Amino acid sequence: MYFLLAAIFSLQVWLPEVARCQDVPAGITQSLMVLIQEETTIRHRLEQDLAKLAQDMTELNNLQNNVTCGCPGRHPPVAFSAVLTHDIASLGTQQQVPFDKVITNLGNAYDNRHGEFRAPYDGTYEFSVSLYMRAARWAGLEIMRDGQAVSKVRTGDNSQYSMAGTTVTLELKAGQDIWVQHIAESDSNAIDGAMFPTFSGHLIQM
Known part of the structure; x- marks a missing residue:
């Protein structure tokens, strides 16, 4: 997922540069701007998914602590x-x-x-x-x-x-x-x- 975010970020940097070139046809420029907008939407969704994943991991860790007592320095039975x-x-x-x-x-x-x-x-x-x-x-x-x-x-x-x-x-x-x-x-x-x-x-x- 982090590799995908890096690739999208690189695309976000590269597309505006291409769009500013004078010899790029207007149709291609429009298409590139649409891609930039789609990239922004996808990146926003990925950030939301990452935040949700972090929350899920926290809940799972809390559940594991509850099941296994969660006692600091928990020792085996005697x-x-x-x-x-x-x-x-x-x-x-x-x-x-x-x-x-x-x-x-x-x-x-x-x-x-x-x-x-x-x-x-x-x-x-x-x-x-x-x-x-x-x-x-x-x-x-x-x-x-x-x-x-x-x-x-x-x-x-x-x-x-x-x-x-x-x-x-x-x-x-x-x-x-x-x-x-x-x-x-x-x-x-x-x-x-x-x-x-x-x-x-x-x-x-x-």
Whole structure:
């Protein structure tokens, strides 16, 4: 379109010069003047089309921002879920529990080697943990934020298998760590695995 405008502009410059030549017949001069007028009309329409195109592009960009949130520095989702696959027979007081099998780890913020989640962004997060115990013993776990317990769960029964869970919503700063550990109040140093105990979390909003 820009090449067409350049060509029309060149024609607009050249035609009057030709029309002013004394030896150009009157009929040709008249035809050239008609062409100049048509060029002016076409150029005006093209300018209107370009303005409309610019407006359409602005509207499309606004629509794209609305669809994709349009948030400055928008980040990918953060969510993880991990399970404990094996029994732990000798769990120390306040020992960290490594939920070893990762089911989901969007954003790669969960480290299954240590069972820790590190917040990649400032925001509101939700975490949950579940605990499974065989009959005749009970134990407890607590969700920790930088060394401070923020939620606890315990379960046990003299004659039945039992399971319990807890969920907590937290405001975190980027770099803060969340993990699960054995509570001091447990009367058992063992917890059962078999993928029953779970540790999950996700970013709710920034």
